[in-house]
Amino acid sequence: MKRIKTSATGGKDQTPNDFFSRVYETTMLIPYGRITSYGAIARYLGSGRSARMVGWALNASHTRSELIPAHRVVNRNGLLTGKHHFGNSSTMQQLLENEGLIVDDDRVVNFREKFWDPSRELKQILVSGKK
DNA sequence: ATTCTGACAGCAA
């Protein structure tokens, strides 16, 4: 029984349907100028209590060739908790302000106004039949 | 294999 030994890939990548990839896909669906929270994404993916994993995934989003708008993901308070992961601690804020969001003291002021909940916004898509 | 860590969130004091 010689299983095919999957180390052919070098021992990395693969797993296109794992939690991480779903986080990336969801994140890329966030419209320009809108934001969401880690918990919202986690809930949308089915694991409402895995918000930390969402952040963990975004942490590795750098390795992806696709540009993932991780700056559009903040915590439930609208706080830019991950700003320190954009090289410059002011990069995240600049990106958000560049999209019309108002950031003050590391917090998105118009958070509720610009909040985009995937489990709510994408619900219609799921119902439409398009997977 | 086991232990530690983490870009969160919820709940108890």
Next chain:
DNA sequence: TTTGCTGCCAGAA
């Protein structure tokens, strides 16, 4: 109200 502890679960060491 703010502060602190706990649960979550997947990687990295």
